[in-house]
Amino acid sequence: MPTDLADRVVVLTGATSGIGRLAAVALAERGATVAAVGRDRGRGESLVAETADAAGTVRFHRADLATTAAVRDLAARLLEAYDRIDVLAHNAGLSTRSRTETADGVELTLAVNHLAPYLLTHELYDRLAASAPARVVVTASDIHRRAAFDFDDLQFAADYDALDAYARSKLATVAFTLELAARIPDDDAITANCVHPGFVPSTNLFRDASLPTRVMVRAAGLVPGVGTSADEAAARVVRLIADDTFAERTGAYVGDGDLTPSTAASDPAARERLWEASAELVGVDADWP
Template identity: 40%
Template sequence: MAENTPGPMAGKTVLVTGGTGGIGRATALGLAALGARVGITGRDARRTASAAAAIASEAAAASAGAAGRTASAATEGTASAGTVGTASVDAFPADMSSQAEVRRLATAVLEAYPRLDVLVNNVGGFWATRHATADGLEHTYAVNVLAPFLLTELLLDRLKASAPARIVTVSSGAQRMGRIAFDDLQGQRDYSGQTAYNQSKLADILFTFELARRLKGTGVTANTLHPGLVRTSFAAEDSSTAWKVMIPLLKPFMKSPARGAETSIYLASSPEVDGVSGVYFSGRKPATVNPIANDTSAATRLWAANAQLVGLTDP
């Protein structure tokens, strides 16, 4: 009987936002299979709990299968079986469009996890029409930008205490078309779903680069990434006419969620990026960013604007 060996993430605790489906679920599954204790967030409590249980079961099976293959190779084909592994996946229901919910989520995570080694800011989406959140903010900006900003700030002391730790934020290739409308961040005067999305993904990179500068010397790294074009429920809630036409045409060329999660998993777990911070990745390699992302004055200005919008004091 072969024993399972601890995975490379054994003893590590990870939080993945938006982990009930798509890239987030695949990220959570990949990291749980590597041995991490993983927490996932989702809007619906029942669905989040169900996803957590399913991910744990699938991760345990994947770990056991990997151990069995290793044992089989070691014994050169003699009969052997790996012990069924276990995986710990926790459910944290939260509507990330609500700042009160983000704050409640942070409190729950801090109570549940004495240490936090990795935060994966994965949650995000596209909405063709302008919606206001419970806080009176534009929905795209609230979910894609302010939720990771606020959650990261609320968990930052725990991440620092757990150093070396990592913060991974999912952006998009759409950042290349983004501009930061400082005079209309909420799209009150002129809203376009695509423009709002492009801006939000560029804002995530500005946030990450500024965060990396602020975290220098703490042992906590911050990186961001483009997952590629992935088959998910992207834009399903409120799709534009253009997306309704394009998505069926693009589906044959889209990655699976598992492949889309590869760079997130890499940045969360690989020793190859130990100490690497303030970098935008695509396909597990550093990639070119919108020139605006390297404007430190714009990053500082955006940080201050975000801090004001979530009610935090900008240090």
């Protein structure tokens, strides 16, 4: 394995399972220092053990990204632990079966899949800028195409559907990435790009989904030619983190090649409105970076 990522510090959320776990191993094998974030200490420690002989290093940082307090606490620990952060990769994600609110009173899917990346980027932005050239990488999904924004009911207080909530959270991740890329001043030398990893039935993403969704995912995974392997999905994420192209390129949405984001994700007015709504929900000034 080439050790081309030696001396690079990569913060990777959702590193304890599925796509993120395979990405963490690949990055460590290439020499990176990986700050691996996940909820489960056992899974985190087994990842550290699995990568003990790799060229790079994996350190586990436990955090449940559902609340702003937890995201801020994680950011403080990362700033304490790492003098530089070269890549901030938001890969953690979940899907639910019923409407759940976090301790902040926010719909859980939106909180973890979108608001946590928004706030963590805000909290770590200065360290990224000080480490530049740097990158923000977001694991999105092409399922965002089935979603629309409803700014009067962003959190599905009325008429909740779990798959719609998941799709809208992923629409938010794409719109956030595009808006972040547009806002970052050129002089800061930070790129922001997002990736569709494919439909990957073999991960744990749908473990908390409804029975029909789990059956559908399991069945789809058995059909030859349907779905993407977790290895291929991880390679797509690692590409945005590691390939030289994405040191310069910003505001891209890619899968196994370039993809065009949905009209809803690209709409500048919607992106701006999401940015402001997100800032209000997490309690920061929307005028950043």
